[in-house]
Amino acid sequence: xxxxxxxxxxxxxxxxxxxxxxxxxxxxxxxxxxxxxxxxxxxxxxxxxxxxxxxxxxxxxxxxxxxxxxxxxxxxxxxxxxxxxxxxxxxxxxxxxxxxxxxxxxxxxxxxxxxxxxxxxxxxxxxxxxxxxxxxxxxxxxxxxxxxxxxxxxxxxxxxxxxxxxxxxxxxxxxxxxxxxxxxxxxxxxxxxxxxxxxxxxxxxxxxxxxxxxxxxxx
Amino acid sequence: xxxxxxxxxxxxxxxxxxxxxxxxxxxxxxxxxxxxxxxxxxxxxxxxxxxxxxxxxxxxxxxxxxxxxxxxxxxxxxxxxxxxxxxxxxxxxxxxxxxxxxxxxxxxxxxxxxxxxxxxxxxxxxxxxxxxxxxxxxxxxxxxxxxxxxxxxxxxxxxxxxxxxxxxxxxxxxxxxxxxxxxxxxxxxxxxxxxxxxxxxxxxxxxxxxxxxxxxxxxxxxxxxxxxxxxxxxxxxxxxxxxxxxxxxxxxxxxxxxxxxxxxxxxxxxxxxxxxxxxxxxxxxxxxxxxxxxxxxxxxxxxxxxxxxxxxxxxxxxxxxxxxxxxxxxxxxxxxxxxxxxxxxxxxxxxxxxxxxxxxxxxxxxxxxxxxxxxxxxxxxxxxxxxxxxxxxxxxxxxxxxxxxxxxxxxxxxxxxxxxxxxxxxxxxxxxxxxxxxxxxxxxxxxxxxxxxxxxxxxxxxxxxxxxxxxxxxxxxxxxxxxxxxxxxxxxxxxxxxxxxxxxxxxxxxxxxxxxxxxxxxxxxxxxxxxxxxxxxxxxxxxxxxxxxxxxxxxxxxxxxxxxxxxxxxxxxxxxxxxxxxxxxxxxxxxxxxxxxxxxxxxxxxxxxxxxxxxxxxxxxxxxxxxxxxxxxxxxxxxxxxxxxxxxxxxxxxxxxxxxxxxxxxxxxxxxxxxxxxxxxxxxxxxxxxxxxxxxxxxxxxxxxxxxxxxxxxxxxxxxxxxxxxxxxxxxxxxxxxxxxxxxxxxxxxxxxxxxxxxxxxxxxxxxxxxxxxxxxxx
Numbered sequence: 001x002x003x004x005x006x007x008x009x010x011x012x013x014x015x016x017x018x019x020x021x022x023x024x025x026x027x028x029x030x031x032x033x034x035x036x037x038x039x040x041x042x043x044x045x046x047x048x049x050x051x052x053x054x055x056x057x058x059x060x061x062x063x064x065x066x067x068x069x070x071x072x073x074x075x076x077x078x079x080x081x082x083x084x085x086x087x088x089x090x091x092x093x094x095x096x097x098x099x100x101x102x103x104x105x106x107x108x109x110x111x112x113x114x115x116x117x118x119x120x121x122x123x124x125x126x127x128x129x130x131x132x133x134x135x136x137x138x139x140x141x142x143x144x145x146x147x148x149x150x151x152x153x154x155x156x157x158x159x160x161x162x163x164x165x166x167x168x169x170x171x172x173x174x175x176x177x178x179x180x181x182x183x184x185x186x187x188x189x190x191x192x193x194x195x196x197x198x199x200x201x202x203x204x205x206x207x208x209x210x211x212x213x214x215x216x217x218x219x
Numbered sequence: 220x221x222x223x224x225x226x227x228x229x230x231x232x233x234x235x236x237x238x239x240x241x242x243x244x245x246x247x248x249x250x251x252x253x254x255x256x257x258x259x260x261x262x263x264x265x266x267x268x269x270x271x272x273x274x275x276x277x278x279x280x281x282x283x284x285x286x287x288x289x290x291x292x293x294x295x296x297x298x299x300x301x302x303x304x305x306x307x308x309x310x311x312x313x314x315x316x317x318x319x320x321x322x323x324x325x326x327x328x329x330x331x332x333x334x335x336x337x338x339x340x341x342x343x344x345x346x347x348x349x350x351x352x353x354x355x356x357x358x359x360x361x362x363x364x365x366x367x368x369x370x371x372x373x374x375x376x377x378x379x380x381x382x383x384x385x386x387x388x389x390x391x392x393x394x395x396x397x398x399x400x401x402x403x404x405x406x407x408x409x410x411x412x413x414x415x416x417x418x419x420x421x422x423x424x425x426x427x428x429x430x431x432x433x434x435x436x437x438x439x440x441x442x443x444x445x446x447x448x449x450x451x452x453x454x455x456x457x458x459x460x461x462x463x464x465x466x467x468x469x470x471x472x473x474x475x476x477x478x479x480x481x482x483x484x485x486x487x488x489x490x491x492x493x494x495x496x497x498x499x500x501x502x503x504x505x506x507x508x509x510x511x512x513x514x515x516x517x518x519x520x521x522x523x524x525x526x527x528x529x530x531x532x533x534x535x536x537x538x539x540x541x542x543x544x545x546x547x548x549x550x551x552x553x554x555x556x557x558x559x560x561x562x563x564x565x566x567x568x569x570x571x572x573x574x575x576x577x578x579x580x581x582x583x584x585x586x587x588x589x590x591x592x593x594x595x596x597x598x599x600x601x602x603x604x605x606x607x608x609x610x611x612x613x614x615x616x617x618x619x620x621x622x623x624x625x626x627x628x629x630x631x632x633x634x635x636x637x638x639x640x641x642x643x644x645x646x647x648x649x650x651x652x653x654x655x656x657x658x659x660x661x662x663x664x665x666x667x668x669x670x671x672x673x674x675x676x677x678x679x680x681x682x683x684x685x686x687x688x689x690x691x692x693x694x695x696x697x698x699x700x701x702x703x704x705x706x707x708x709x710x711x712x713x714x715x716x717x718x719x720x721x722x723x724x725x726x727x728x729x730x731x732x733x734x735x736x737x738x739x740x741x742x743x744x745x746x747x748x749x750x751x752x753x754x755x756x757x758x759x760x761x762x763x764x765x766x767x768x769x770x771x772x773x774x775x776x777x778x779x780x781x782x783x784x785x786x787x788x789x790x791x792x793x794x795x796x797x798x799x800x801x802x803x804x805x806x807x808x809x810x811x812x813x814x815x816x817x818x819x820x821x822x823x824x825x826x827x828x829x830x831x832x833x834x835x836x837x838x839x840x841x842x843x844x845x846x847x848x849x850x851x852x853x854x855x856x857x858x859x860x861x862x863x864x865x866x867x868x869x870x871x872x873x874x875x876x877x878x879x880x881x882x883x884x885x886x887x888x889x890x891x892x893x894x895x896x897x898x899x900x901x902x903x904x905x906x907x908x909x910x911x912x913x914x915x916x917x918x919x920x921x922x923x924x925x926x927x928x929x930x931x932x933x934x935x936x937x938x939x940x941x942x943x944x945x946x947x948x949x950x951x952x953x954x955x956x957x958x959x960x961x962x963x964x965x966x967x968x969x970x971x972x973x974x975x976x977x978x979x980x981x982x983x984x985x986x987x988x989x990x991x992x993x994x995x996x997x998x
Contacts, residue, residue, distance in 0.1 A: 052913060079917065086914065086915025101649070102649065102650065106646070106649065110914065
C-alpha cells in the first residue's frame with residue numbers, strides 16, 4: 001500500500017522558488033494501480049521520484065508497505081532509501097531504460113544481482129520468454145526496437161516482485177501498437193504479481209486502465 | 220546569438236572550462252620545462268669545447284704537421300682546390316704536465332682577426348687587455364690565474380687547467396720547435412646547417428643525433444669531426460639527445476592531451492551545435508566558432524603554461540642538480556614553441572576533432588592501414604639494422620614503433636567491444652570494464668597517450684636498470700682494491716716507499732696516466748703492472764705480455780679494433796688482448812703494461828694513483844693503520860673503494876634522475892589527458908548513472924564501477940604498453956646505447972622497471988577515474 005499525505009516539494013532557481021507539488025494526498029491499496037495525469041511540468045515525475053526516495057519531499061509523508069513492513073520514507077536517510085528502492089521498487093522510464101553495455105538478459109537480471117538473488121535468474125529468463133524476447137537474451141539493447149526495449153524494462157521492473165512499480169511515461173515514446181502491448185503487459189503482470197502500480201502518463205487510454213487516478217494541475 | 224549561447228555554456232560548466240584550460244596549460248608547461256632544462260644542459264656542454272675551436276667543424280691531421288704544410292694547404296684552398304671550405308686556421312692543442320699539474324695548451328693564430336676577436340670579446344672575463352703584448356701572453360682558467368699572473372692576458376671560462384695563447388707561446392710552453400702544429404681547423408659549408416640550427420633551437424640536443432655532414436676526403440690528410448676530436452662533448456651531447464628525445468615524448472603526449480581536450484570540449488558542446496545546426500547554422504560556421512574558441516583557450520593556456528613550465532623546470536633542476544641553483548630564462552624560441560604548439564595543436568586538433576565528429580565512418584581503409592604498416596616496418600628495420608642511420612635512425616624506429624602502438628589502440632578497443640559479452644564477473648566488473656571499450660572514439664587518444672608514457676617509462680626503466688646492473692658489475696670488478704690514493708707523483712712515490720713491506724699490506728698497485736692522440740682521436744693511456752690479479756679487473760684471466768694492450772669499448776669502437784688486432788702506440792705495435800666495459804669514461808681508454816710505458820714513453824711513468832689491499836681490511840687495526848697514513852700524508856687523498864663505488868652509483872642515479880622526472884611529467888600529462896577523456900565519457904554515462912540510481916545502486920557501488928573502469932583503462936593501456944615498453948628497452952640497450960655512447964648494455968628483464976610504471980599508471984587511472992565522478996557531479 002502507498003499512502004501520501006500532504007506532500008509538498010519545491011525547487012529554487014537562483015532567487016526564485018518554484019512549488020512543483022503542494023498538498024498532495026493519495027492512497028493506493030496493495031495490488032491496485034494509480035494513474036497520475038497532468039500537463040507537462042505539473043510534477044508527475046517529481047512525485048514518482050519522491051515515492052521512489054530518489055529525492056526528498058519538503059513536507060508531508062510517504063508511507064509504503066512492503067513485505068508486511070511499513071516504511072515512512074521521510075524518516076529514512078539516503079542510504080536506507082537507496083536500499084529500500086533496491087529491494088521494493090521497480091522503475092520504468094520513458095526512454096533510455098536499459099544499460100547499453102549489458103545484454104538484454106543481464107539488464108533484466110541486474111536487480112537480482114544487486115540483491116544477491118541468484119534464485120531469480122531462471123525467473124528472469126522466463127519473463128523474457130513470456131514477453132516474446134527469447135531470441136534476444138544475448139543481444140545488446142542498441143539493436144532492439146523501442147517497444148522491445150520497453151518490454152525488457154518492464155520485465156526488469158517485475159523481476160523482484162516488488163511492492164511498487166513506478167512507471168514514468170512508459171509508453172510516451174511508443175507507437176500505438178507498442179503502447180497497447182506494453183500497457184497490457186504492465187497492468188496484467190502487476191495484477192498477477194499483486195504489485196502496486198503507479199503510472200505517470202499523458203495517455204488517456206493508459207490512465208483509463210488504472211483503478212485510481214490523481215490529476216496534478218498548476219500549483 | 221551563437222556567441223551568447225557558447226558563452227553561457229562556459230558559465231554553466233565552469234569546472235569543465237577550467238579543466239580544459241588547466242589541461243592545455245599543463246601540456247604546454249611540460250613542453251616548456253623540458254626545453255629549458257635541455258637548453259641549460261646544452262649550454263653547459265658547449266663549454267666543454269674551447270670557444271676558439273667551436274667555429275670549426277672539422278680538423279685535419281697528419282704526422283708531424285709543420286707550418287709549411289698549413290701554408291701549402293691554404294695556398295691550394297685560395298687557388299680553389301677545396302671549394303667547400305669556408306675558413307681555416309692552424310692550431311696547437313696538446314696536454315702536458317706543468318709542475319706535475321696536467322694542463323691543456325691551446326695555441327691559436329692571434330694574427331687572424333677572427334681568433335683575436337673571439338678571445339677578447341667572448342671569453343675574457345677580466346678586462347685587462349694590453350693589446351701591444353698580447354702575442355706574448357696567455358689566457359687561463361681561474362685555476363691557473365696565480366701561476367701565470369706574470370704574463371696574464373685574461374681569465375677565461377674554460378675547463379680546469381686550460382691555457383689559451385698565440386701559437387708561438389703554446390709551442391714555447393710545450394718545448395716544441397717553432398714551426399710545429401697539432402692540426403688545422405676548417406669550416407665546411409654545410410647545406411643542412413640552417414635546418415640543424417633551427418632544430419637545435421626548437422629541441423636542444425636534437426642535432427647531436429642528426430646525420431653528420433661528410434666532407435670529401437682530402438689526399439694526405441686525416442679529416443676528423445668535432446665529435447671525434449672531442450668525445451667528452453659528444454658523450455654529453457648524446458645524453459642530451461636522449462633527454463631531447465624524451466622531450467619529444469613529452470611534446471607528443473602534450474599534443475595528445477591538447478587534442479583530447481578538444482575532443483572532450485567538442486563533445487560537451489555538440490548538443491548545442493546540433494540544435495544550432497537544426498536551426499540552420501552551417502557546420503562551417505560552427506566549426507570556425509569552435510576553432511576560435513579553442514585558439515582562445517590555446518592563447519590563455521599557452522601563456523600560463525609558459526610560466527608554469529619555467530617554475531616546473533626550476534624545481535626539477537633543483538632536484539636533479541641541487542648544488543647549482545638554476546637560471547632558466549624564457550627566450551624567444553621557447554615562447555615560439557609553447558605558444559605555437561598551443562595555437563597550432565588547438566586549431567589542428569580542434570579541426571580534426573570536429574571532422575571526426577561529423578564523419579560517419581571510422582577513417583582509413585584496410586588497404587591504407589596495410590600500406591602505412593608496410594612503410595612503417597621498412598623504416599623501423601632500416602633504423603634498427605643499418606648502423607649508418609645513427610641515433611636519428613634509432614629514434615625514428617622508436618617513433619614508428621610508438622606510432623604503430625598508438626594507432627593500434629582504436630582497433631584494439633573495437634575488437635574488444637565485439638567481444639564485450641565475453642566479459643564475465645559481477646555486474647560491477649562487467650559494467651566498468653565494458654564501458655571502457657564501449658566508446659573507442661572518446662578514449663582512444665587518451666589511452667594512446669597513457670600507453671606511450673607508460674611504455675616509455677618501462678623502456679627507459681629497463682634500459683637504466685640493465686645499465687645500472689652492468690655498471691654495478693663493472694664497479695664490483697674494477698674496484699677490487701680496498702683503498703685508493705690520489706696525489707702528485709712525488710708524494711705518491713714517497714707514500715709507496717713508506718708503506719711497502721708493511722705487515723698490514725697485502726698488495727699495492729701503481730697507476731700512471733697520460734693522454735695521446737691516435738688517428739686524431741684523443742685517448743687516455745693508463746700504465747700499470749698487468750699481472751693476473753690486475754688483468755682480472757678488466758675481465759682477462761691471465762697476465763699480459765709486454766706487447767699486449769687492453770682497450771676500452773669506446774676506444775675499440777672509434778678505432779675499429781677487435782681482440783687480436785694490432786694497435787700502434789708511440790711507433791710500437793701492440794696486440795689487443797681484451798676489450799673492457801668502460802661505462803662513464805669521458806675519454807676512450809687503453810691500458811698498457813708498466814714496463815712498456817717506462818721503456819717507450821707511451822705514458823709518463825710518474826704515478827697519479829695508487830691502489831692497495833690490506834690483509835684484514837675490515838679490522839679495527841686496518842682502519843687505524845689507514846687513519847695513521849692519512850695523518851702522515853695529509854696532502855694525499857686516501858679513500859676507500861667502497862665509498863668510491865657508492866659515489867659512482869649515486870652519480871649514476873643522479874645522471875638518470877632527469878629521465879625519471881621527464882617520464883613522470885609525461886605520465887602526469889597523459890593522466891590529465893585521460894582524466895579529461897573520462898570526464899567526456901561521463902556524458903555518455905549520465906543516463907546509465909541515473910538508471911542505476913533509480914535501481915538502488917549506492918555510492919560505494921558507483922565507486923566500485925569507477926574503479927573497475929579505471930582498472931579496465933589501465934589494463935588496455937598495459938596491453939599496449941608492455942610489449943611496446945619491452946621493444947623500446949631493447950632498442951635503447953642494443954641500438955641507441957652503442958650508437959650514442961659506444962657501449963653495449965645487456966638488457967635484463969627485472970620486474971621493478973615494469974611494475975613501477977604499471978602500478979603508477981594504474982594508480983593514476985584509478986584516481987582520475989574516481990575524480991571524473993566529482994567533475995561530472997559538479998557540472
